[in-house]
Amino acid sequence: xxxxxxxxxxxxxxxxxxxxxxxxxxxxxxxxxxxxxxxxxxxxxxxxxxxxxxxxxxxxxxxxxxxxxxxxxxxxxxxxxxxxxxxxxxxxxxxxxxxxxxxxxxxxxxxxxxxxxxxxxxxxxxxxxxxxxxxxxxxxxxxxxxxxxxxxxxxxxxxxxxxxxxxxxxxxxxxxxxxxxxxxxxxxxxxxxxxxxxxxxxxxxxxxxxxxxxxxxxxxxxxxxxxxxxxxxxxxxxxxxxxxxx
Amino acid sequence: xxxxxxxxxxxxxxxxxxxxxxxxxxxxxxxxxxxxxxxxxxxxxxxxxxxxxxxxxxxxxxxxxxxxxxxxxxxxxxxxxxxxxxx
Numbered sequence: 001x002x003x004x005x006x007x008x009x010x011x012x013x014x015x016x017x018x019x020x021x022x023x024x025x026x027x028x029x030x031x032x033x034x035x036x037x038x039x040x041x042x043x044x045x046x047x048x049x050x051x052x053x054x055x056x057x058x059x060x061x062x063x064x065x066x067x068x069x070x071x072x073x074x075x076x077x078x079x080x081x082x083x084x085x086x087x088x089x090x091x092x093x094x095x096x097x098x099x100x101x102x103x104x105x106x107x108x109x110x111x112x113x114x115x116x117x118x119x120x121x122x123x124x125x126x127x128x129x130x131x132x133x134x135x136x137x138x139x140x141x142x143x144x145x146x147x148x149x150x151x152x153x154x155x156x157x158x159x160x161x162x163x164x165x166x167x168x169x170x171x172x173x174x175x176x177x178x179x180x181x182x183x184x185x186x187x188x189x190x191x192x193x194x195x196x197x198x199x200x201x202x203x204x205x206x207x208x209x210x211x212x213x214x215x216x217x218x219x220x221x222x223x224x225x226x227x228x229x230x231x232x233x234x235x236x237x238x239x240x241x242x243x244x245x246x
Numbered sequence: 247x248x249x250x251x252x253x254x255x256x257x258x259x260x261x262x263x264x265x266x267x268x269x270x271x272x273x274x275x276x277x278x279x280x281x282x283x284x285x286x287x288x289x290x291x292x293x294x295x296x297x298x299x300x301x302x303x304x305x306x307x308x309x310x311x312x313x314x315x316x317x318x319x320x321x322x323x324x325x326x327x328x329x330x331x332x333x
Contacts, residue, residue: 047281054273058251061300065249075309082301082310083251085277088284113310172324174310179321182313185260188292210325225329233332242320 003045005104011045012103014038016092043088050085050109056159057083057110064166067128068114073121075171080115097193107137107156108165115174119215122168126153129166134158142173148194148201149208150177172211180204186240196238203235249302255279256307258295258314265314267304276300 003011014034021030029036061083068079086109095101116122122142129135137156145151152169169177183200184191191200206228213220220228239245253276256267270276280298297314299307308315322330 047277047284051274051277054277058273058300061251062249065302078306078309079249079302080306080309082299082306084297084299084311085280087295087297088281115310172321175312175321175324178311178313182316185258185295185313186263188260207321210329211321214324214326220326220329228325228329229331229333232330236332242318245320245322 001044001048003048005102008045008049008104009102011042012092012095014042015046016095019092020096046088046091046103049103050088050091053110053162053164054085056162056164057085057112060110060157060159060164060166061112063133064112064114064125064129067125067132068116068121071121071124071128073114073116073125075115075117081112083110083112085110105163107163110162110164111167112164113167113169113174115169115171117171119170122153122170122173126155126168129155129157136163145208145212147205148180148192149205150180151208151212152177170211170215172215176204176208176211183239187238197235199231199234200238203231203239206231251300251302252304253298253300254304254307255283256295256297256299256314257283258297260293260295263316269304273300 018030018033018039021033023029024031029039061081065079065081068081073079091103091106091109094106095103114125116125119142130138134157135155136158139154141150141152141154151173152167155166157164157166180191184196187196189196194201206224210220210224210228213224236245253270253273254267255270255276256265258265268279270279276298280296283296299311301307301310
């Protein structure tokens with residue numbers, strides 16, 4: 001079964017509309033919305049579109065492994081490259097957050113990630129990709145970090161007509177991003193998307209600053225250490241406890 | 247360089263902080279199973295996340311997607327010892 005891009009975009013909107021209506025009694029579909037047949041057809045169109053990304057995604061990941069190896073980007077002798085096919089709920093949620101976006105324009109349905117030993121490796125691999133691939137967009141969150149503190153270099157590349165997002169991160173940048181995600185899931189709060197207490201976000205921002213200093217081979221200044229401890233003290237009651245959170 | 251890629255369909259139990267996964271060699275089959283798991287609920291419950299990740303080994307996934315494989319550790323470990331001294 002095939003769908004036009006327009007049909008895929010309308011299908012995604014339909015799912016979003018259903019999700020945004022209050023459910024009927026006993027979890028039934030909302031009254032006045034589309035019926036089950038229509039919803040199932042919409043789900044089929046969206047997953048069909050996602051499925052078109054598997055081939056290009058695998059090719060991009062294989063190429064990225066090659067480039068990482070060429071730049072000596074192994075960690076403990078391993079190449080840390082993986083790929084993920086976006087979760088359907090996340091695809092639809094993203095449309096809710098960015099109402100101007102259509103599903104067929106979404107650039108990270110197929111995502112590839114490399115975890116690299118240093119900032120120099122992130123930059124070297126990034127330059128290599130820019131030279132050899134069809135890069136349609138670059139977001140350098142190392143030079144211009146997100147307000148959340150997130151740091152990485154992202155390239156959106158076109159492969160076989162599909163958009164694939166490539167994320168290049170140092171070990172510390174990757175640990176930071178995964179921790180924010182893990183904390184958010186644990187607390188049931190979308191920290192990753194800026195939800196939740198400001199104390200927690202303030203802590204993530206200073207922590208990212210500290211990791212940046214370490215990634216650049218700098219010592220943590222007394223001022224940064226003081227701000228880190230202040231932010232940690234304020235955020236600690238709001239964060240999940242682990243053995244390494246004293 | 248031809249690395250064999252495997253596909254891991256991960257079901258993460260948020261409360262238990264634990265991931266179960268199934269391994270597939272065939273990507274299409276993995277995607278079909280992924281879609282089936284997603285179809286069981288209209289909108290995913292907060293208690294669970296299903297995601298399809300692929301790499302040369304599950305060890306790589308554990309390193310690049312560590313949030314699905316939490317340990318007692320945390321990013322504070324990556325600071326030099328003694329830096330964090332909360333009041």
